[in-house]
Amino acid sequence: STHNSPDESWPNNVSGEHEGWNDHPSFFFRRVEQLRQVMVDQGDIDKPVWITEFGWTTENQAPGYEYGANNTEEEVAEYLTRAFEVAVDEWGWCTGAFVWNLNWSTLVDESDEKYPWSALNSDWSPRPQYEAVSNFPK
Numbered sequence: 001s002t003h004n005s006p007d008e009s010w011p012n013n014v015s016g017e018h019e020g021w022n023d024h025p026s027f028f029f030r031r032v033e034q035l036r037q038v039m040v041d042q043g044d045i046d047k048p049v050w051i052t053e054f055g056w057t058t059e060n061q062a063p064g065y066e067y068g069a070n071n072t073e074e075e076v077a078e079y080l081t082r083a084f085e086v087a088v089d090e091w092g093w094c095t096g097a098f099v100w101n102l103n104w105s106t107l108v109d110e111s112d113e114k115y116p117w118s119a120l121n122s123d124w125s126p127r128p129q130y131e132a133v134s135n136f137p138k
Contacts, residue, residue: 030086103120110122
């Protein structure tokens, strides 16, 4: 199975098997590089980019989000940290990146697709991804 880590790009699965959201470039963090290239090609090289929503889900009960079962809590923490490393170390043009999401688990039932994307548990305790992002050097 694929996990769509921050270092993967599309197409990453040349066998043609698609498990989860790996059959379109928009499901990969590095898609931003392709979008940035469009800006460069159009002369917008001096404009910064903000990534306004990115993240990974864990096991998700909502239909259509079954791919979340591929990601462990620890992998999501690792992916978020790595994504910020990429943005900071490789993308000088990226001046803002925002993780989706902090606390939807405290607001919706666990059957809602937003629930397992949260960095906090429903009781407000931190998940590994919350700790990872909190500890990332600012």
